Amino acid sequence: MLNIAVVGLGAWGLRHVQSASASGRFKVVKGVDKAQVKVDFPVTDSLQEVLDDPxxxxxxxATPHTLxxxxxxxxxxAGKHILTEKPFAMSHAEALANVAITRAQNVVLALGHDHRFYPAVAALRALIAKDAFGQVTTVQSVLSHDFTKKALEKxxxxxxxxxxxxDTGSWWRLNLAEAPVGPMVHLGIHHLDLFIHLFGEIEWVLASTPARTIETPFPDTMLVTLGFTSGKIGTINSSLASPLNSRLLISGSEGWAEAVGPDDIGSYTKSSLSMVKRRLNGTDPETEHFPLIDSVAANFVAFADAIEGVxxxxxxxxxxxxxxxxLEAIVQSSRSGTIERVQS
Incomplete structure (x- = not known):
């Protein structure tokens, strides 16, 4: 059993506590937060205190992004292995520095892209690996959740x-520096990671923003078109104002498959893609339902396996x-209104 401290005990930090414990691989022994939080382990407001503990x-x-x-x-x-929430960097240069320091110190760096652990995503990846779609031409995703709209109303x-x-200025999720492209930082980044996971590198992006429907310092909805180095085209439609909706559609010369998420928030927080409908090679459409797993716990298992050399x-x-x-190119495109190339 590995001892872990959770830094940031807001709503998602408490999910880290729950899922790290549920993984069976970690014992949460300390938390770091400035606020008083009721948990069954000690909480300090000093990160250094945690880092000094052998x-x-x-x-x-699970702190605000810029931290x-x-x-x-x-x-x-301090020689601590790290699992960080997304985005783990706000720029390409910052990402390079993060990876360099963890490699130099020989510590594991894990990232909260837990969507990769969904059984539905594994099924899509297997279909792609055996060329079931023929030549894939487009991939389209929708990821929306109106938690920001509801929180503002409250x-x-x-x-x-x-x-x-x-007064929303005290809520860090509405800070422009923390989310310069709003829904793409808070939500769409998950599907961006799936695009990379399933189809490889992205060469250019074009970010489009419709009129706002809620009072936020950033666009509440964004449509991003992405060009892959392989020639495929993708779109990510992400919104902080529209009700819960999660889906991913892959289209190719020999068929298509669409992964869809649950309609209720309880199931969504476990696996936001849980059903796959597909039509391949001239067959009738088929639908497969996948189990809802604690994907965050699965990520902690993978983190523990890496620490222990498994x-x-x-x-x-x-x-x-x-x-x-x-993500940095999306920020640039949202400001320029033009296609931006992705740094490599």
Whole structure:
């Protein structure tokens, strides 16, 4: 059993606590947070206190995005293995630095792209590996969730009850620096990772933003077109205002397959893609349902396997770096309104 500290005990940090424990490979022995949080382990407001503790083998980072790079650096220098939430870097250069420091310190770097662990995604990857689609031409995804819209409504309602104007400035998820392309940072980045996982490197992007429907400092909805080096074209439609919707459609010369997520939030938080409908090689459409797993716990298992030398961590560092580079290009395109090339 590996001892781990969870840095950041907000809603998703508490999910790290739950899933790390559920993995059966980690014991959560300490938390780091400035707020008082009711948990069954000690909590400190000092990251350094955790890093100085020789009995702590690893940290998981679930803090605001702009803190990740410095916390990764500090943890690596302290010899702690690291699982960090996405995005693990806000730029290509920052991603290169994060990977370099963890390699230099010989610590495992894992990333919260837990969608790779879905059984539905493994099934799609197997179909691609045996050329079941023929020549894949396009991949399209939708990932929306109106939690931001609902949270804003709650904040404004509570402020009105106090006789105040709505104040969302204290919520880090609405900070432009933390989410310069809003839904693509909070949600769409997961499908961006799946695009890279399934189809390889992306060469260029074009980000389009419709009119806003909620008061956010960034676009609440974004449509991103992506060109792969292989010639495929992809689109990611991600929204913080539209109700829950998760789907991924792969089209090719010999057929198509669409992975779809659950309709209820409880199931969605386990696996946001759980059913695959496919029509391949002239056959009638078929539908397959996959089990809902704790994909975050599966990620912690893979993290533990890498620490203990059982198997390499399954998200290659090159993919982590490329994801950050594509995200940076999306930010640039959202500002320029033109196609932007991805750094390599």
């Amino acid at each position: 009995d702590i083998h690893a940290v998981s980072i 990740h790079a410095d916390q990764i650096r500090q943890a690596a220098l 904040l404004n309602r509570e402020a009105a009850e106090r006789g105040e104007n709505g 198997a390499p961590y399954p998200v290659p560092a090159a993919d982590m770096i490329h994801n950050a580079a594509v």
